[in-house]
Amino acid sequence: MCGIYGYVGKLDAYNEVFNGLKLLQYRGYDSCGIAYLSNNELKIVKTVGTIDNLPKIKIKCNLSFGHTRWATNGAVNYDNTHPHISFDKRFTVVHNGIIYNANEIKLALQNKGINFYSNTDTEVIANLLASLNGDVDERIKSLFNHLKGTFALIIENEGALYLVKKFSPLNILKAEDGIYISSDVSSLKTGQLYSLKDYDVIKIKDNQILPLSGEIAFTKYNNCIQNYSLNNFPHFMLKEIYETPTAIENTYNYLKDIDVSPYFKNIKDITLIGCGTAYHSCLIGGEVLKKLNFNIKTELASNFTLFKKINKHHLHIIVSQSGETADCIKAAENIKKFGGKILVITNEAKSSIVKFANHIILTKAQKELAVASTKTYCSQVFAFILIAKKLKNANYTINIKKFKKSLTNYIKNSNIISAAKMLSKLDKTILIGKDIDYLTLLEASLKIREIDYIYTIPIYSGELKHGTLSLIDNQSIVLSLNTDNVANKLSNAINEIESRGGKVIKFEQFMPKKYYKDFSCIYSIIPFQLFSYFIAIEKGYNPDMPKNLAKSVTVE
Amino acid sequence: MLKKLRPTIGIIDSGIGGISILNALKAKFKGGNYIYFADNLNMPYGNKSAKFLKNRVNNLINYLKTNYLTDYIFIACNTASSVLKLADADVIKMQFDTNYTYLVTPLTKQTLQNINVVADKTLAKLIEKHIFNTKALNRIIKYHVNLHKLNAMDCFVLGCTHYELVYDLFKKYCPNSKIIKNSDFILKDFNMNFETNETSILFLQSKSSKSYIQKLKSLVED
Numbered sequence: 142m143c144g145i146y147g148y149v150g151k152l153d154a155y156n157e158v159f160n161g162l163k164l165l166q167y168r169g170y171d172s173c174g175i176a177y178l179s180n181n182e183l184k185i186v187k188t189v190g191t192i193d194n195l196p197k198i199k200i201k202c203n204l205s206f207g208h209t210r211w212a213t214n215g216a217v218n219y220d221n222t223h224p225h226i227s228f229d230k231r232f233t234v235v236h237n238g239i240i241y242n243a244n245e246i247k248l249a250l251q252n253k254g255i256n257f258y259s260n261t262d263t264e265v266i267a268n269l270l271a272s273l274n275g276d277v278d279e280r281i282k283s284l285f286n287h288l289k290g291t292f293a294l295i296i297e298n299e300g301a302l303y304l305v306k307k308f309s310p311l312n313i314l315k316a317e318d319g320i321y322i323s324s325d326v327s328s329l330k331t332g333q334l335y336s337l338k339d340y341d342v343i344k345i346k347d348n349q350i351l352p353l354s355g356e357i358a359f360t361k362y363n364n365c366i367q368n369y370s371l372n373n374f375p376h377f378m379l380k381e382i383y384e385t386p387t388a389i390e391n392t393y394n395y396l397k398d399i400d401v402s403p404y405f406k407n408i409k410d411i412t413l414i415g416c417g418t419a420y421h422s423c424l425i426g427g428e429v430l431k432k433l434n435f436n437i438k439t440e441l442a443s444n445f446t447l448f449k450k451i452n453k454h455h456l457h458i459i460v461s462q463s464g465e466t467a468d469c470i471k472a473a474e475n476i477k478k479f480g481g482k483i484l485v486i487t488n489e490a491k492s493s494i495v496k497f498a499n500h501i502i503l504t505k506a507q508k509e510l511a512v513a514s515t516k517t518y519c520s521q522v523f524a525f526i527l528i529a530k531k532l533k534n535a536n537y538t539i540n541i542k543k544f545k546k547s548l549t550n551y552i553k554n555s556n557i558i559s560a561a562k563m564l565s566k567l568d569k570t571i572l573i574g575k576d577i578d579y580l581t582l583l584e585a586s587l588k589i590r591e592i593d594y595i596y597t598i599p600i601y602s603g604e605l606k607h608g609t610l611s612l613i614d615n616q617s618i619v620l621s622l623n624t625d626n627v628a629n630k631l632s633n634a635i636n637e638i639e640s641r642g643g644k645v646i647k648f649e650q651f652m653p654k655k656y657y658k659d660f661s662c663i664y665s666i667i668p669f670q671l672f673s674y675f676i677a678i679e680k681g682y683n684p685d686m687p688k689n690l691a692k693s694v695t696v697e
Numbered sequence: 698m699l700k701k702l703r704p705t706i707g708i709i710d711s712g713i714g715g716i717s718i719l720n721a722l723k724a725k726f727k728g729g730n731y732i733y734f735a736d737n738l739n740m741p742y743g744n745k746s747a748k749f750l751k752n753r754v755n756n757l758i759n760y761l762k763t764n765y766l767t768d769y770i771f772i773a774c775n776t777a778s779s780v781l782k783l784a785d786a787d788v789i790k791m792q793f794d795t796n797y798t799y800l801v802t803p804l805t806k807q808t809l810q811n812i813n814v815v816a817d818k819t820l821a822k823l824i825e826k827h828i829f830n831t832k833a834l835n836r837i838i839k840y841h842v843n844l845h846k847l848n849a850m851d852c853f854v855l856g857c858t859h860y861e862l863v864y865d866l867f868k869k870y871c872p873n874s875k876i877i878k879n880s881d882f883i884l885k886d887f888n889m890n891f892e893t894n895e896t897s898i899l900f901l902q903s904k905s906s907k908s909y910i911q912k913l914k915s916l917v918e919d
Contacts, residue, residue: 178714193782203899242764245764246764246766249705249764249766252703252705252730252899253703253704253705253766253895254702254703254893254895255702271768272766274701274768274787278809286763287763287766601782
């Protein structure tokens with residue numbers, strides 16, 4: 142995971158990297174550090190926590206690079222914070238990824254008498270470079286022979302920066318005022334962009350970009366970073382829930398003119414693959430596609446492995462908000478290896494997963510910064526429903542303006558705070574529902590776990606009496622969802638809970654009386670998203686940056 | 698001033714023979730970081746094809762370089778050395794001198810030209826098997842000395858590192874011959890600069906066997 146950002150040019154390099162790293166914090170915020178070249182001496186500042194904990198240094202420097210960390214190897218502390226320096230002080234490294242054979246290399250280096258000051262695999266890379274023999278360019282190229290695993294690296298040696306990429310993303314951008322490097326294109330300004338390919342090595346020296354292996358071809362890239370401000374909202378999560386109607390409108394406008402039927406031509410079996418929230422949208426997608434007589438299977442990307450050739454009637458749909466999810470990319474590689482067809486649904490048109498896709502469908506939710514996915518989940522679910530509708534009826538349309546207005550009013554008028562206050566006092570809860578509501582509850586449950594740190598058990602209402610009911614006492618609060626509000630659907634389960642002193646919050650009460658029934662899954666998740674947000678506020682947590690997590694999971 | 702790193706030295710042999718090189722290196726340099734690779738899966742090298750050996754040893758060299766970051770690698774096997782053509786300066790192999798007569802394995806004989814050699818098919822394997830059985834070893838060496846009439850020679854070189862392990866027995870049965878260890882030649886010219894007297898030895902093997910590692914360890918001289 143982690144984010145890396147670098148800058149070489151005429152602007153204040155430290156400041157550029159400071160601001161760049163802020164945009165990458167969604168990739169991890171356990172700790173961060175910046176290296177900058179001042180009077181031909183490389184200096185380093187590090188801190189545990191977010192970028193704002195770093196000092197704002199006003200200094201004239203033209204080269205700087207930094208790192209924001211999501212801990213994989215080694216605890217969250219100052220020593221393990223990047224950048225890491227080699228024992229001979231000649232190599233300084235920031236790294237995104239995991240080195241699987243780091244322990245073996247570390248032992249070999251320790252046997253040579255090298256001491257280590259951190260528990261990271263990154264310090265191993267720095268010391269490995271210092272202990273190898275020969276020319277620096279060759280040493281850096283030989284990293285591919287020594288290191289097993291995934292890595293995107295910025296390495297500094299005597300004023301030159303080296304960029305190395307295998308699996309983890311890395312991009313370089315030539316702009317008028319300098320050269321920018323980042324893990325994520327969306328954090329870059331307008332200019333000429335090149336996304337590094339695996340096994341690329343690029344050297345930046347004296348403002349020149351020199352490929353040491355592979356060829357590089359720049360393309361024009363436009364971005365407007367100013368959209369990422371809070372815009373009077375207290376948190377990005379709330380802002381992004383409020384942006385859901387626009388995200389859906391944009392996704393509709395993009396999808397309405399696309400004929401999706403060729404993607405599904407002659408397809409009998411569909412496997413939907415995702416992780417976390419995207420997996421939950423796959424579950425809903427599976428449910429709606431099932432009605433069109435496809436054989437549906439839904440798989441977690443982290444648990445997905447194929448062993449035999451895939452027939453031509455089988456389509457794999459991979460959903461990843463960022464398009465950088467390592468588990469999804471591994472799954473895509475696996476499918477390609479066995480000759481399968483892939484349809485990717487992602488929010489990032491230029492992401493790593495796109496190169497594996499036979500077809501791409503974009504969700505136009507725009508950038509989402511809060512770790513908990515809200516508007517992107519709704520856009521994914523919306524895309525699935527719309528695809529299913531269009532497959533059934535090629536001329537399917539909705540009045541998107543009305544739909545947007547209905548959603549906007551619904552979000553504005555939701556009154557969920559008192560329920561949130563009630564649950565914020567507890568450390569566990571059970572969610573019950575049936576059919577597609579249960580799938581919505583899986584996502585709702587994840588939201589409450591990830592940002593409120595409350596243990597949640599989503600369960601089919603009928604299953605309650607087969608074991609889980611033993612958890613209910615007079616302190617319990619159970620959340621129920623019965624979208625269609627069909628009498629008796631959940632009444633047995635609710636009675637079982639209430640007769641044992643438990644309290645039930647019925648979430649259908651927060652839904653509007655009139656809504657677009659085809660899209661009920663979107664209406665039903667929104668109260669839960671707001672609910673989890675307000676619990677976090679009540680508990681004093683930062684909903685945008687839950688502990689131990691990061692937005693884009695780029696490690697397996 | 699930064700301290701000099703302790704170099705890592707890889708030693709590759711088909712079995713226990715390379716221990717003679719390890720012992721010689723340990724005696725010459727006070728400390729060092731040694732990785733001993735016994736390719737016991739392919740023991741003995743003496744009856745393998747040249748093509749197989751070239752491939753195998755090159756793979757092992759790459760393996761030690763990438764995984765153990767070796768600074769030098771000794772091909773502690775005369776057979777493998779005789780088939781390898783190497784460009785890397787950090788890989789040191791056994792050399793053969795036309796001025797001497799060598800006792801070697803059959804494959805080494807095939808690859809050497811213009812050198813006086815006496816080839817033996819089974820001796821390396823027998824030494825490997827009976828290394829701790831003094832009685833058997835005495836019988837084996839005595840038999841082979843008589844077989845090849847080594848005691849009638851003024852001088853001969855032990856052209857297999859396995860033979861070097863039983864140098865004393867050769868001396869016993871050839872009291873009037875000058876016997877030279879082939880490893881003496883390469884070690885005489887080999888030097889490294891470092892400041893440490895710490896020694897570490899890691900034993901690796903291609904066919905997993907705890908007792909084999911014990912066997913290797915017990916042959917290392919203090």
